[in-house]
Amino acid sequence: MKKKQIAAAVLAGTMAISLAACSGGSKEGGNGGEGGNGSGITVAIWDNAQLDGLKQIIDGFTQESGIAVELQVVPWDQYWTLLEAGAQGGEMPDVFWMHSNYSQKFMSNDILLDLTDKIAESETIDLTNYYGDIVELYQLEGRTYAVPKDYDTIALWYNKALFDEAGISYPDDTWTWNTMAQAAEKLTDRDKGQYGFVSAAANNQDGYYNLIYAMGGNVISGDKTVSGWDSPETVAAMNWWNDNLVKKAMPAQEVMAESSADVLLGSGKAAMIMQGSWMVAAFKGNEYIDENCDAAVLPKAEDGTRKTIYNGLGWAAAAQGAHTEESWKLLEYLGSEAAQKKQAELGVTMSAFMGTSDTWVNCAPEFNLKAYLDMTADMEIRPYSRNTKVWEDYSQSAMVRAYTGEMTMEEVCRDIAAAMNKELEEEKR
Helix, strand or coil, X not given: CCCCCHHHHHHHHHXXXXXXXXXXXXXXXXXXXXXXXXXXXXXEECCHHHHHHHHHHHHHXXXXXCCCEEEEECCHHHHHHHHHHHHCCCCCCCEEEECHHHHHXXXXXXXXXXXXXXXXXXXXXXXXXXXHXXXXXXXXXXXXXXXXXXXXXXXXXXXXXXXXXXXXXXXCCCCXXXXXXXXXXXXXXXXXXXXXXXXXCCCHHHHHHHHHHHCCCCCECCCCCCECCCCHHHHHHHHHHHHHHXXXXXXXXXXXXXXXXXXXXXXXXXCEEEXXXXXXXXXXXXXXXXXXXXXXXXXXXXXXXXXXEEEXXXXXXXXXXXXXXXXXXXXXXXXXXXXXXHHHHCCCCCECECCCCHHHHHHCCCCCCHHHHHHHHCEEECCCCCCHHHHHHHHHHHHHHHHCCCCCHHHHHHHHHHHHHHHXXXXXX
């Protein structure tokens, strides 16, 4: 694992110690489990919108097992600093979320508890019950290091009020990407600060990745050794994205850097955005979005191909944690069919256990959440390799140069491919 600067490590180590301080022998977990077996455990997540639902699920675990649990939210950027600092000798939470951007690095450095034997002996966890791609995200050299938590797909969100004002029919499953582009251009009024479509340079899973795969391109080869950014299909898809959406229907890059697509949708400035199912818990609490917006399936390519990029988190535990047995019991509980069904019913997010997510669509009946389930018909796993974050960060920053016109989109695609291939070569060493 690459070393962080000392100052960052000290800061994150302090945060980690604060997070873990309540774990040592505590009998009063953050979810109130009384009594307990004297081995309270800490759990870290980064999404506050999922907190209430997960608390309810973990309360059930505490009541059943007597193990107290302290559940805390750590913002995304601080979260990974915390874990990396803890892995370098500080304190780590006992249980935490793992993401495909980081899983390969954490698994290959003995940071995560190896769950392989525990899963093999479990009467609750059978990995064939989960989406295979999600399972593979958290496996290395035949060993498993996380229990799948959820999966997500992408849908097209639109502002019904703006569509009504323009006299344009709402998006549906007949829409192609060209249909969407035409509507987006009509819905754009730069003088009013209204934009037909918003998707920042950093929005890949919930943006241009979906178009790339729908049009036959790819971001990384199946064996994860070669970039697909310079393939003819990928370049063609991104040229289309730039010519039809960035130039004709999106705000300036500076606007998108200051206000996310979600914020612009929720303030009536964006007619359409693409967003993942993970945002529904936050959207359903937004008064403007509740009243004016809805979701539809993504557009399809001209040949009828409709793709979504999907991903999924995993529940992992610290390999050197003080409470590995209690942590495993919690992972086993969270991955059970019953807990996964409850996760969907409570509207936390769609669940990784196949066949347990149908009730999720009822968590916000004001929206057409079935669009997310419909997108499961043709899914592509979010592109990843051992050091995803390195080349993905580069690609996102490079994409800004295409959005601003500093470089052509084709030049940017080839630049990303060159940088990514260099990093992938490093991964082989």
